[in-house]
Amino acid sequence: MRGVPPPPGYRSGACDCPPASGCGTPGAAAGCGEPSVNHPGRAASQPPPLPALPEAAWRRWWAAVPEGAQPCPFLGVMPAYSAADDALTTKLVTFYEHKKDSSVPSHQATVLLFDPRNGSLKAVLDGSVITAKRTAAVSAIATKLLMPAFAEVLCILGAGVQAYSHYDIFTELFTFKEVRIWNRTKEKAVKFANSVNGPVQVCSSAQEAVTGADVIITVTMATTPILFGDWVKPGAHINAVGASRPDWRELDDELMKNSVLFVDSREAALTESGDVILSGAEIFAELGEVVKGTKPALPEKTTVFKSLGMAVEDTVAAKFVYDSWSAGN
Incomplete structure (x- = not known):
């Protein structure tokens, strides 16, 4: 001093x-x-x-x-312990709403992995990569359970980090005949289409991208609805990943109320998701209930999976990365 x-x-x-x-x-x-x-x-x-x-x-x-x-930026702390995985972590994540296009991601994160036996720090991991990968993986699980039987057209709204991670895992796990993308800034959508391994149709409007799509992924920074119920094909499945604040929206009331709504966490959805809170839509089930078989998937209906992310997802992913690294060393 x-x-x-x-x-x-x-x-x-x-x-x-x-x-x-x-x-x-x-x-x-x-x-x-x-x-x-x-x-x-x-x-x-x-x-x-x-x-x-x-x-x-x-x-x-x-x-x-x-x-x-209130200050505009956010700092979130997401601790979790998984006895089944013998893993203890916390994720520190910052969120900045960039007013203009920026080379810096809106979300940046770091995951700390601890030894649950004594609390010692075992590893510091890139939480941004883990967040992108685990979020897309959970969306893929929801899609596997909820999408229509013969899904041919994939639509992605948004062209940021989550668009890339979702594209990678969805095209690896599922077979789509057509992939479409739309973004408010068309140049970013074009860049996306030119960067990924596979043909992607760049659409001039969200409605054009959505019309006739079997699986729709919304990964935007929208604060008001960009996806409307009268555009959506009956029986389609939607993964709503953006709009993570209680006053933000990606989906309109018609789509929310006329779809079967699944969430990762009821508690989080009712306090953090503007799509759920402001529409007043009824939650049918948590995704975990479908995985366990205590609630049906209903793939024949129009379904929405509202994803907010859970700390345990970071824990499992971080432990997997650490164990893979340890095995190689």
Whole structure:
């Protein structure tokens, strides 16, 4: 701490000046012995006391945040423990809503893997890659269970990181005769089509991309609906991955209310998903209930899987990556 200059205008609540010094700082008359700055009894070169630093930080924080406002960026902490996988992790994820196209992803993350026996840190992993891969994997599980029997057309709305990870796993696991993509910025959709291994049709509108599609994936930063029920083919399956805030939407009310709604977590969907909260749609089942066989999949109906992501998904994925790395070393 030596050499740190005191905050401008800082005066502590007490000092160690002699009673007769005339300092005038509260506490001086008592000769309390507490450290202080900016008074006659202390050398100018001496660093500020530790309490001065957090106090100054708090003043800066409240000065920067108007009453009733919240900072735009988000920092999320997602801890989880899986006894079955003998894994303990936490993911730190930042979310920034970029107003313009940016080379920096909107979501960035780091996963910390701990030894559950003693709490020691075993590994630090790239959480952005894990998030992209595990989110697409869960969407693929939902699609395997919920999509119509003869799905031929895949539609992706959005061209960011999640679009790439979903395309990779969906074209690996399923056989589609046609893949379409739409993005608000057409140049990004064209770049996507030119980057992936396989033919992709770039569509000029979301409606064009969606019409007749059997499986639809929404991975956008939309805050208002971009997918409407009257565009969707009856019996289609939708993986709704974007709109992860309670006031954001990707799907309209008609689609939400006229589809069978599946979620990864009821609790999360009812507090975090604008598509669920604002539409008032009834949740039919969690995906885990379908996997366990306690709820039917209903692939003959129009289905929506609202994905928000669960910390245990990061835990399982991180442990898998770590074990694979360990086996190779």
